[in-house]
Amino acid sequence: MLDRELLEVLVCPRSHAPLLYFPRGEADRDEADAFLLCPSARLRYRIEHGVPVLLVDEAEELVAADVQRLVDRAKALGIPGA
Numbered sequence: 001m002l003d004r005e006l007l008e009v010l011v012c013p014r015s016h017a018p019l020l021y022f023p024r025g026e027a028d029r030d031e032a033d034a035f036l037l038c039p040s041a042r043l044r045y046r047i048e049h050g051v052p053v054l055l056v057d058e059a060e061e062l063v064a065a066d067v068q069r070l071v072d073r074a075k076a077l078g079i080p081g082a
Helices: 003-010 066-078
Strands: 020-022 033-039 042-046
Touching: 003 033, 020 066
Parallel strands: none
Antiparallel strands: 020 033, 033 042
């Protein structure tokens, strides 16, 4: 789990927009699946051993439909900022 204070200051390195934190992955099942999402840049950042990898070159670029699906899932899970 990432610290709440850290999450408040983290932004996407490309767009400088806030990030959505999925602490247990999209399925909300396992902390090993945690990731950060920047809807505006359409980038998904992995988290390795509790450390966000906020490198644009290593982020997964998503298509708009996948971003919308994840934003909708974040809303359903009650993820802050969704």
